[in-house]
Amino acid sequence: MTNEEALYRLAKDSYDSDALESFYANNRTVIDAAIRKWFGRNSVVPQATRYVLGRVVARTTAFAATPQTPQPIAAGLADEEARDLYNKIEKKIAGWGH
DSSP: HHHHHHHHHHHHTTHHHHHHHHHHHHHHHHHHHHHHHHSSSSSTTTHHHHHHHHHHHHHHHHGTTTSSSSSHHEEEEHHHHHHHHHHHHHHHHHHTTT
16 A cells, blocks of 8 residues: 555544554655664664654644655654654653652
């Protein structure tokens, strides 16, 4: 399924597992690159990937009807969401010592 088809289906049902799998498969390179940029290659990567993918899908459904190419949108949103998750984790870790 194309990115456009996956986004259309996800806009209608964000729990559409086939569309979610297809969207991730189509954008895996850019999503995984954003995760590696912020988290490297460690044990939190699978959880971070699920979180970031969910947040990206929640945000990209607004673009389902636009003529923009989804991959650059996915790349930018994945980077933003990975950075935000990284910062949240850093704040929690920093707060543990207080």
